[in-house]
Amino acid sequence: MTLGPWERGKALVWDAWPFISGVLVSRAASEADKLSKWRKYESLRDDYILVPFALETIDPWGPRAVKFLKELHPRLVVAASDKRAGSFLALRLSIAIQRVNAASVLGTILRGVGLYDYKLLVYF
DSSP states (O other): OOSSOOBTTBEEEEEEEEEOOTTSSOHHHHHHHHHHHHHHTGGGTTTEEEEEEEEESSSOOOHHHHHHHHHHHHHHHHHHTOTTHHHHHHHHHHHHHHHHHHHHHHTTSOTTOOGGGSOOOOOO
């Protein structure tokens, strides 16, 4: 959430979540996930500007995420007095996605079995 007003005197609340698209999850599931985020924050709509968006973990980021980050970038540059501020945010989001992916993979490993005990299969 922004500390000050974003536009029209309202603060901005944004929620980014990792999303795996393509073969693993259909676009319909992605849209259902977006709708559930809108419903989750419905009570905040009158007082805040809401921007929920998915950051795709396999494909490039979706248009809503790119649009939001392009709008946020110049504001971060001014606030931080650093022209790299927007890039730093994109990097932090990328690292957060990698952490979620790692947690997902590690969550599938059986307790008491070492990571190197698994046979990794590569399909070409």
